[in-house]
Amino acid sequence: MFRNFVRIPKINVSKFKRKNFFSKQCRRSFCEAKSFENLDFVTVPIEQIRNFSIIAHIDHGKSTLADRLLEYTGAIKHNSGQHQVLDKLQVEKERGITVKAQSASIVYNYNGKPYILNLIDTPGHVDFSSEVSRSLSVCQGVILLVDANDGVQAQTVANFYLAFGKDLKIIPVLNKIDLKQANPDKVCEQLRTLFDIEPDEVLRISAKHGIGIKEVFEKIIKELPHPEVDRTGPFQALIYDSWFDKYRGALSLIYVNSGSAKIGDSISSCHTKKFYEVKTISVLRPEEENVKKIVAGQIGLVGCNVRNIKEAIIGDTLHLTSTPVSPLPGFTPPKSMVFAGIYPSTLSEYTDLRKAIEKLTLNDSAVSVDMDTSPALGQGWRLGFLGLLHLEVFSQRLQQEYGTEPIITAPSVTYLIKLKSTKETEKKGTNELYINNPINFPQSFNITETYEPMILGTIITPDTYLGAIVQLCQERRGVQVQALNIDNDRIMLQYQLPLCEVVLDFHDSLKSLSSGYCSFDYEDYGYQLSNLVKLNILLNSVPCEELSTIVHVSRAQLVGRQMVLKLKDLIPRQMIHIAIQASVNGKILARENIQPYRKDVTAKLYGGDVTRRMKLLAQQSAGKKKMKMIANISVPRNTFIDFLKK
Numbered sequence: 001m002f003r004n005f006v007r008i009p010k011i012n013v014s015k016f017k018r019k020n021f022f023s024k025q026c027r028r029s030f031c032e033a034k035s036f037e038n039l040d041f042v043t044v045p046i047e048q049i050r051n052f053s054i055i056a057h058i059d060h061g062k063s064t065l066a067d068r069l070l071e072y073t074g075a076i077k078h079n080s081g082q083h084q085v086l087d088k089l090q091v092e093k094e095r096g097i098t099v100k101a102q103s104a105s106i107v108y109n110y111n112g113k114p115y116i117l118n119l120i121d122t123p124g125h126v127d128f129s130s131e132v133s134r135s136l137s138v139c140q141g142v143i144l145l146v147d148a149n150d151g152v153q154a155q156t157v158a159n160f161y162l163a164f165g166k167d168l169k170i171i172p173v174l175n176k177i178d179l180k181q182a183n184p185d186k187v188c189e190q191l192r193t194l195f196d197i198e199p200d201e202v203l204r205i206s207a208k209h210g211i212g213i214k215e216v217f218e219k220i221i222k223e224l225p226h227p228e229v230d231r232t233g234p235f236q237a238l239i240y241d242s243w244f245d246k247y248r249g250a251l252s253l254i255y256v257n258s259g260s261a262k263i264g265d266s267i268s269s270c271h272t273k274k275f276y277e278v279k280t281i282s283v284l285r286p287e288e289e290n291v292k293k294i295v296a297g298q299i300g301l302v303g304c305n306v307r308n309i310k311e312a313i314i315g316d317t318l319h320l321t322s323t324p325v326s327p328l329p330g331f332t333p334p335k336s337m338v339f340a341g342i343y344p345s346t347l348s349e350y351t352d353l354r355k356a357i358e359k360l361t362l363n364d365s366a367v368s369v370d371m372d373t374s375p376a377l378g379q380g381w382r383l384g385f386l387g388l389l390h391l392e393v394f395s396q397r398l399q400q401e402y403g404t405e406p407i408i409t410a411p412s413v414t415y416l417i418k419l420k421s422t423k424e425t426e427k428k429g430t431n432e433l434y435i436n437n438p439i440n441f442p443q444s445f446n447i448t449e450t451y452e453p454m455i456l457g458t459i460i461t462p463d464t465y466l467g468a469i470v471q472l473c474q475e476r477r478g479v480q481v482q483a484l485n486i487d488n489d490r491i492m493l494q495y496q497l498p499l500c501e502v503v504l505d506f507h508d509s510l511k512s513l514s515s516g517y518c519s520f521d522y523e524d525y526g527y528q529l530s531n532l533v534k535l536n537i538l539l540n541s542v543p544c545e546e547l548s549t550i551v552h553v554s555r556a557q558l559v560g561r562q563m564v565l566k567l568k569d570l571i572p573r574q575m576i577h578i579a580i581q582a583s584v585n586g587k588i589l590a591r592e593n594i595q596p597y598r599k600d601v602t603a604k605l606y607g608g609d610v611t612r613r614m615k616l617l618a619q620q621s622a623g624k625k626k627m628k629m630i631a632n633i634s635v636p637r638n639t640f641i642d643f644l645k646k
């Protein structure tokens with residue numbers, strides 16, 4: 001049960017609103033900040049630097065808090081009408097979510113001394129968790145933001161443990177205390193139950209109205225440690241983000257772990273061993289501001305006119321060419337969960353699409369890329385993503401930032417197949433086969449066992465929706481691992497679920513069952529023995545490989561029926577009868593027919609003998625039979641595209 005609960009005096013929000021408290025404070029701090037306008041970052045002692053990320057569940061107000069911190073220090077103007085300034089991408093503005101972590105260096109005046117605060121606004125959605133994890137590796141602390149109305153949600157839990165696992169100092173902050181329905185005491189109780197955070201450690205703010213922002217700054221300065229670095233040592237810097245600039249080539253966002261570098265220096269990459277001259281160095285305030293030098297403890301953007309984007313690797317270590325250093329621990333590439341084929345709409349767009357994918361994956365290193373070919377769609381790629389939203393955002397960015405319109409096939413996951421030992425498996429040295437494309441599914445007589453990827457899903461929901469959510473999880477073959485009351489009307493459930501049951505619409509179903517009050521997060525849970533089969537689609541008894549799919553045996557019937565119905569709508573009628581069948585291991589599970597066009601061969605008859613009419617119809621039917629034997633069913637490319645597309 002919960003421990004004794006310390007009440008914190010309620011903040012009178014209306015007082016702050018009435019007196020326009022924030023704008024006065026903001027004006028004052030803006031004037032103070034002006035005095036640091038021409039501050040040379042190199043001269044600021046290491047004790048006056050703080051590197052931190054803002055982490056939270058989606059929509060709990062990270063970007064809004066970042067806006068207020070920027071305004072307070074004069075980095076952007078108060079009431080400039082700009083919102084979520086650090087959400088720079090078009091896709092972020094349109095969807096209202098952060099998908100890329102963004103850094104900004106701000107200067108805060110504390111007791112007359114300038115403090116450089118390097119803040120990173122991180123995404124909240126589980127599909128972009130690799131951005132959060134990367135950002136945390138250059139921080140010494142985090143602000144854990146929790147919505148005072150929504151309370152602790154699934155990504156709050158995931159992000160807390162991410163920061164806790166990296167031994168970072170955590171500043172818990174309750175946001176949106178201005179909301180009428182806000183219940184900060186209850187949320188403090190949740191923080192104590194789940195993370196052992198005492199209520200008196202928790203700050204209460206309203207990022208939207210600028211309440212409690214000064215206290216956030218003070219906590220950052222007093223409680224977060226400064227980076228422990230050696231400014232006199234050899235230059236050693238970690239690339240933690242990269243993007244491509246048309247004019248300046250690949251730009252790398254670096255955290256300097258030791259020493260310093262200046263424009264004109266020759267620097268080398270530990271990974272590629274290539275060397276470059278430093279052309280530009282800038283700090284993000286949040287717009288780029290050119291500087292001549294960057295020192296340890298600091299975050300900055302370095303441009304070396306790197307034209308080959310494969311050379312600007314995230315996780316690589318840079319050093320002065322004359323002084324080699326050992327590489328810093330980079331980043332383990334996140335494991336792709338969902339795969340989809342990407343193909344150009346026409347052959348002529350292949351090269352443009354290839355370049356676009358190369359440039360975008362430089363900025364979104366969580367995407368894995370492999371070449372792929374499809375008999376129906378031609379040469380393309382099989383890309384791996386961290387989830388469905390990640391896939392959607394990537395394809396939207398391909399369109400918006402690079403003007404390409406590729407065909408994207410339905411997402412799938414990677415299965416593990418164990419094969420019977422044969423000469424071939426002995427030659428390969430393994431009888432394990434990982435496949436994410438149904439075309440590569442082996443013949444059933446060669447298979448000994450099949451495994452499917454599992455996830456451990458965390459669901460936080462008001463208990464009113466518990467019944468419906470448990471039912472949904474059971475329908476999706478989930479097994480309950482844990483259930484915990486986090487306060488008197490909210491429950492946290494943990495389910496082990498097959499990934500393929502989650503990727504498509506699980507999140508949407510949860511949201512609609514709980515009227516949007518439920519949150520969901522998941523992590524990889526390895527592979528589990530399963531009973532998987534290849535569902536084949538036959539057109540007039542001829543298997544059509546591109547349309548096959550891998551399913552759990554219990555789902556084969558349902559999926560097969562859905563597929564043949566969809567195909568019946570998509571395949572155009574032809575001169576011959578078409579039978580669409582779904583089969584598993586030769587057994588037909590579903591069938592639909594498309595009737596042929598029928599010419600009225602009796603139209604020319606003017607009455608007369610009925611046998612004449614019968615003869616004409618019999619001739620027509622024999623002709624159709626013959627045609628069926630010899631004709632290939634022509635499925636137009638668009639039908640494949642419509643079927644394979646998400």
Ligand SMILES: Nc1nc2c(ncn2[C@@H]2O[C@H](COP(=O)(O)OP(=O)(O)OP(=O)(O)O)[C@@H](O)[C@H]2O)c(=O)[nH]1
Pocket residue numbers: 056057058059060061062063064065084096097098099122123124125175176177178179205206207208209
């Ligand atoms: N009432 C109120 N609304 C707030 C406050 N802070 C943020 N919001 C609103 O909450 C919504 C989400 O804010 P964001 O700052 O985009 O949230 P986020 O955590 O950055 O979202 P993601 O990056 O997508 O995870 C916006 O509509 C904000 O205006 C607050 O203190 N009070």
